[in-house]
Amino acid sequence: MTLTLAVLDAFGGAVDFIFSPRPSRGSGPDVGGLGQVGELTLEHLRLSGAAMVLGLALALPVGVYLGHRGRAELLAVGIGNAGRAIPELALIAFLVAFVGVGFVNVTIALVVLAIPPILTNTFVGIRQVDRDAIDAARGVGMSELQIALRIELPLAAPTIIAGVRTSAINVIATAAIAPLAGVVTLGDFIINRNVYGDEGVLAGAILIALLAIAVELVLAAVQTLLTPRGVRVERALAARA
């Protein structure tokens, strides 16, 4: 009972922190409130977005090419497996200690995390495209590029977006420790407890969780939109069978 009340009290304080500014624990301007929350959320999204765009720009073409040619399967799948083993904290710390702090450096670190799931899922998605569909496309005289872009890519889209979702979750989660490398994301509320206090820490945790869930929901909607109608029908039939 007392624990429940204490928990409710803590979360109430965190919500209060999000909506109304208060004096800093240390020296400096007021902290909390929607103004600062908005600012840090934008920075969080800017950092994650930059990493995702760069990650997609690098991994998608390579994945489509390797998948279409059916080459370097070990590499494409192996990178996905190896990517999971990268410890986020060690990656950011490595960057701080060897390269230096700042937006560009952190973005590069996050790109390293963004690439593996996108590359692997693109490769696997393209490889799994029905051979008959590709033969049919070749039969009507499509070029290899057309086959890759107009047959394989749309049919692989659901699998590719699944990889993008995994990447986005990792990138947003790791962007939370970016303040260690000098980029003030929402993680700042958590990492600088001496400035924001316990209520700020909890507020940061709530905001990061909500941001991740919101991005995940948007990408899930994108996945549904990009799933070709034929594939959707096929899956519905398979689910019923």
Place this chain on the structure above:
Amino acid sequence: MSVSAAAITVAQAGSDFFRDRSEADCIRDNGAFCAGWVIENADRYVEPTLEHAFLVLVPVALGFAIAFAMAVASHRARWLVPPFIGATGVLYTIPSLAFFFLLLPITGRGNVTAIVALTAYTLQIIYRNIVAGLANVPADAKDAGLGMGMTERQLLWRVEMPLALPEIIAGVRVATVTTVALASLAVFAGAGGLGNEIIAGSAITFRTGIVVAGSLMILMALAFDLLLLAIQRHLGRWRVAGRERAAGAPRLRRLRAPGPERA
């Protein structure tokens, strides 16, 4: 003048590079890997490594037990699959760092918080793989089992689970490797682990410490993965044997008829 000064600088840099530097110099210059320091301080990594392994094994074991129970339940009641996927998906989406601090008012700082958050993260990966593994069991094998008079329960444990095993263990492998990496953040929950060696004090600028702790985590992930791969191969070996048998040869050992002499 400036040219000669530059030449001297270059010469010094070169001699710095080739000189057999003492360990004190290496530490002072924040070298990438001061081997002497590592050898001298090897014992300080024993406890964090064990803590880290604990923070991986307990969540994966708990996650497997929960996900397995969920999969068995949703295997009987198919309508449970979408809500289970949804619920574990939300837990998977919440970043671990945020999860630790969301739990803090409830479970306090320490192992419990870290274990709850890391366990929650593994559920989606393991659950999805068990469900997919069971769904991929060939209909022929199930029909054969039913034709031999198996009950639903016997079919699940003697036909479907053994055939789904490679995919189930594949899920456990992914969950384990991911958890080794994520447990680096457990230091924020006050649960120690190798993350402590990276972030404690001013360590985030100490290159050798970061390289050692990071390498230990990657090696741990690799070791667990290879161990599980060996288990996967070991448990799946009868499948290969079955495939190599000619038609009409003795049936698969695990697909034996449930008779009173075995029960």
